[in-house]
Amino acid sequence: MATLESLNQEIAAQSAHLVELRKQQAEGSIMDEAKKKLGELKKSLALLQGAGGSRDASKKKERLLLKTAKGTRDYGPGEMFCREHVERIVKECFTTYGGSCLDTPVFERKDILAGKYGEDAKLIFDLKDQGGEELALRYDHTVPLARYLAMNGAITTQHKLWQVGKVYRRDNPVMSKGRMREFSQADFDISGVWDPMLPDAELISLLCTILTRLEVGDFTVKVNHRKLLDGIFEVCGVPSDKIRTISSAVDKLDKLPWADVKKEMTEEKGLDPVVADKIGEYVKHKGGPELLELLKADSALLANASAKLGIDEMELLFKYLDAYKVMNKISFDMSLARGLDYYTGIIYEAITEASAPPGFEAANAFASSSTIATSSAQTHAPTPPKKKSKKPAAEGEEEEVDESQVGVGSIAAGGRYDNLVGLFTSAAAAEGKKAPQLPCVGVSIGMDRIFAIVWPKWVERGMRSKETMAYVMAAGDGLIAERIRLVQELREAGIKVCYAHFWSTQAIDVVFVP
């Protein structure tokens, strides 16, 4: 211990010397030399401590790749300070809107997830079968929530539940845009029977409140209705077995020009071009509540039960959104379809200027024409994207990603899913349980995408990585017990305090950006 101790003393002395030099505003070369000496002393100390170390140090290891798994990353102190800030705001809004917290396990029994994600099921991370259950990492928070509601017989009561946590998809990552294999989602879901469309409007209001408070910049919430969309497809003459696949083609209109989407409908999916053109006339519309008047003037559409229900519900929704004072953020976008199978009512998606892919203008509320006859469907995509990113489709289908051509994408999305809980209760019904439906509507906020937008602004402004308010230091070594007593007295008084030497003050706000 003698050498350890003497080395520690030397290091402390050298540190004090450096502090002194800094005070005297010594020349750079003198400072550099003093720093170099301190570094060497610390290296010697590390070596000495290593030499006296445990058996482990002598074990020879094979060459090791020091990295995190593909599509995952660490968040160091600076980033976490920002992420915790974002999370705090989101949670505060959740509780302000009457939500209660739920926490489900990070993995589920495989059969719980099975049959819920359609084509995207191939993106599910499975656990190795180590003798026991077949398990998989959760793909979203919605299916575990539905499983929870079904398990706990929460069928006849109203709930507002939120969950913030990580979900997992074996996708092609684009790290710089917050598209990860491990990513954080903040979900808020309202279940049970409420006044019609009130929970739906409540969620869109919640989303607008959160995005405004997070200062993500100008944003738009695109809204549409699955039943309206299905009614349109029926009226246009889409065979019922093709409705879902045609719907997913329509959903690409935010990234592809109409010509490409039409080609997919007709050439790939075998739709009659006449039917496709009819669809095109409908789905090119974006605008506000005035679009409803146009739709209500369409007698063929009004005669369709599904479309009629969608129009009525949209009308009620807009009325409530007006009371929530968020209509200036809303774009009634008839091309919005959303990928997931389980939506049954309104669907929505929030985008920002920053989240749009380059070459595409973010859809601004009411910015595009709502006149049926004159506007060309091409306005959906003012600049065609490069060939390479021509088929973004489901994220998992991308083989090659040109990062410069990828936007963050939607930063939040959701919709109504009235039958998902019923899938669980009816599947379990054979065991003597009741099999009721439970209407639900929810929103998922992509925390990593929001972080990707907010973080550069934090860096620009300059930010901290911890909350320490005061440092207690001594000029030189010693007085440790005295410093401890002072530090503890301050902490007991609620002051966030730490020790500092000259060299530790340099580390106070170190930010890792790996």
Place this chain on the structure above:
Amino acid sequence: MATLESLNQEIAAQSAHLVELRKQQAEGSIMDEAKKKLGELKKSLALLQGAGGSRDASKKKERLLLKTAKGTRDYGPGEMFCREHVERIVKECFTTYGGSCLDTPVFERKDILAGKYGEDAKLIFDLKDQGGEELALRYDHTVPLARYLAMNGAITTQHKLWQVGKVYRRDNPVMSKGRMREFSQADFDISGVWDPMLPDAELISLLCTILTRLEVGDFTVKVNHRKLLDGIFEVCGVPSDKIRTISSAVDKLDKLPWADVKKEMTEEKGLDPVVADKIGEYVKHKGGPELLELLKADSALLANASAKLGIDEMELLFKYLDAYKVMNKISFDMSLARGLDYYTGIIYEAITEASAPPGFEAANAFASSSTIATSSAQTHAPTPPKKKSKKPAAEGEEEEVDESQVGVGSIAAGGRYDNLVGLFTSAAAAEGKKAPQLPCVGVSIGMDRIFAIVWPKWVERGMRSKETMAYVMAAGDGLIAERIRLVQELREAGIKVCYAHFWSTQAIDVVFVP
């Protein structure tokens, strides 16, 4: 929509009727009938909504087991309210002690975890190889932290980093005692060169502050030193290749009587009984700093370099812990050994009355004798446990668990590990990186075990499940837009507010205890 609407109206009317009945304090039978009618109306509504639902509803599912994976569970609103409270206190203490937040992925490349956990490696959850890297769920926060520090070249600076999150072990779960396969740990680690023993004392002080603020009841922090223990083994004549395995036998003295531990040392592990008895004389001691005087009077021990270093460091530690005013919580327990291989200095473990297995008294600070000659080693275990739980050892070895015989176990533990980061830097050194050591000391707090202690008290006291301060309701239906405007006005003023009908007020504080 007509029937949906009329049903909703009927439900609202019936709800209003119920509110009215309640106000009039109507008889039980009348109330029951009204409630029953409301229930039927809601059932009809659910059925109707189901019938009008999507394609999904018609898909036939196989019988499904509605449950979470073994050793995992959901936490509903009531529990999460308590858990968030616990987490908030822990994080606040972490920042008060100068910590910065770190977040690492939930899974790591398999080779990062390999060779770090000894026998317990069999408890690691592997991911299925789906074409790509071999991955495994993290087993603790310490190894990912060490990987992070090695990757980011944070070798020459001081850091205080904390991480709260879930870790995974394929263990035999005892759910009621908070022993899970998915469980939450809160870690705080101090890396880099500081004044000797200052970070060690800082961590024990932090632990005492947290446990006091969490009101877990009386607790004791057992402390020992690996180098002292190794020195004792050397002095007693344990062959160097047996030191680790004898150490793990000694670690069982909190659960087994000396006779059983001695039997394990001699019969199973082939130690000379004379050597075992010598060890027994040392490790039976529990007490305070006065034990150091006894050890320093032992010339054979003082002549051992490792033991001498351990004694010197313990002396300094006690001096600082006294300045931190926590010596009344400390038990210098010479039988404490801790399982993990990587510890190189002080080790510690916090237990509470509530966390001890039944039949064993929790070790109270200074309660047991520190006189060498008179106290019997049997005092380590006043009541021998049942045969069934005779070999608790590593949790993973248990084939059968008698829940009534299992305590929560230690609620927090940690120690100094000066060579773990070096394992990574030296393994990666072949790629041209430097291979320095980085001294570290840390503590892990078992959040689920703390929750298992705190939660029953919360239930007793009666607690909430959400923070809602006010509810806006209308007597009967209608006025929805007006209510929305009022709700939003209140929310903008910072009031946490929600809507309520008669039936939703019942759900305000519903707590699920599955």
